[in-house]
Amino acid sequence: xxxxxxxxxxxxxxxxxxxxxxxxxxxxxxxxxxxxxxxxxxxxxxxxxxxxxxxxxxxxxxxxxxxxxxxxxxxxxxxxxxxxxxxxxxxxxxxxxxxxxxxxxxxxxxxxxxxxxxxxxxxxxxxxxxxxxxxxxxxxxxxxxxxxxxxxxxxxxxxxxxxxx
Amino acid sequence: xxxxxxxxxxxxxxxxxxxxxxxxxxxxxxxxxxxxxxxxxxxxxxxxxxxxxxxxxxxxxxxxxxxxxxxxxxxxxxxxxxxxxxxxxxxxxxxxxxxxxxxxxx
Numbered sequence: 001x002x003x004x005x006x007x008x009x010x011x012x013x014x015x016x017x018x019x020x021x022x023x024x025x026x027x028x029x030x031x032x033x034x035x036x037x038x039x040x041x042x043x044x045x046x047x048x049x050x051x052x053x054x055x056x057x058x059x060x061x062x063x064x065x066x067x068x069x070x071x072x073x074x075x076x077x078x079x080x081x082x083x084x085x086x087x088x089x090x091x092x093x094x095x096x097x098x099x100x101x102x103x104x105x106x107x108x109x110x111x112x113x114x115x116x117x118x119x120x121x122x123x124x125x126x127x128x129x130x131x132x133x134x135x136x137x138x139x140x141x142x143x144x145x146x147x148x149x150x151x152x153x154x155x156x157x158x159x160x161x162x163x164x165x
Numbered sequence: 166x167x168x169x170x171x172x173x174x175x176x177x178x179x180x181x182x183x184x185x186x187x188x189x190x191x192x193x194x195x196x197x198x199x200x201x202x203x204x205x206x207x208x209x210x211x212x213x214x215x216x217x218x219x220x221x222x223x224x225x226x227x228x229x230x231x232x233x234x235x236x237x238x239x240x241x242x243x244x245x246x247x248x249x250x251x252x253x254x255x256x257x258x259x260x261x262x263x264x265x266x267x268x269x270x271x
Contacts, residue, residue, distance in 0.1 A: 008177070011180065011210075011214070015183075015187045018207055019187050019200075031203060034184075038210055038214060041217070042217055045218070050230040050237075053233070053237050057237050057241055058240070062244050065244055066199075066202075066203075069251055069252060072255070073252075073261060091195070095187065095190050098186060102186050103179060103183060106175070106179040126226075129228050137235060141239075144238065144239055148245055151245075151249065156252075
């Protein structure tokens with residue numbers, strides 16, 4: 001319980017660092033850290049398949065995508081950097097009180113919620129659920145992936161044509 | 166693990182809500198496309214945590230894992246397409262600020 005609570009606090013702090021980070025590269029690193037902590041939580045809850053996906057795709061691939069986008073956009077000037085640093089605290093000043101208020105609201109709503117969840121130990125294989133129970137969903141996933149590939153090809157071809165390359 | 170399911174549920178729900186609020190706040194207060202995408206990513210992290218916690222507490226962890234894998238696949242497609250859009254936006258307006266889109270056609 002204590003370890004899980006520490007992990008959850010660490011994840012919330014990493015998420016907070018991600019949204020308040022001054023530079024995008026730091027935000028990307030914080031996002032990867034959030035994904036890594038979520039991976040550890042998944043492993044501890046007994047979900048290794050999803051954890052491996054989370055680690056490889058979210059902490060790896062998405063970080064690479066973000067870094068690629070950052071490298072393709074222009075560098076900040078010193079004036080932009082200083083103004084952004086000044087504005088950051090002004091922009092995010094309501095976030096800590098909002099989070100504290102939300103945490104308190106959740107604490108006081110704990111009893112009225114009266115949640116009683118089933119506590120069953122029905123262990124089934126994730127692969128069998130994936131390939132047998134949700135076979136049709138896999139078809140949808142493949143279609144979404146193909147749509148994504150088609151979108152990326154179209155978008156990057158448009159950017160190339162505009163540059164005249 | 167020796168703790169009541171309701172306590173576990175409350176713990177996971179609280180922290181997932183905090184993570185999602187952080188992402189939503191980031192999404193709402195910024196005008197920068199890249200930061201909006203980061204906010205969206207943080208919201209999805211909170212949702213993923215909640216799905217896995219629900220699967221763990223209801224004993225349907227295999228189903229939860231399958232759903233999380235679907236979420237991750239769709240998340241990647243969203244991120245890749247959004248990255249392409251952001252690069253195009255930057256090429257057109259030389260900025261990532263959405264306030265600069267006032268000169269859009271139509």
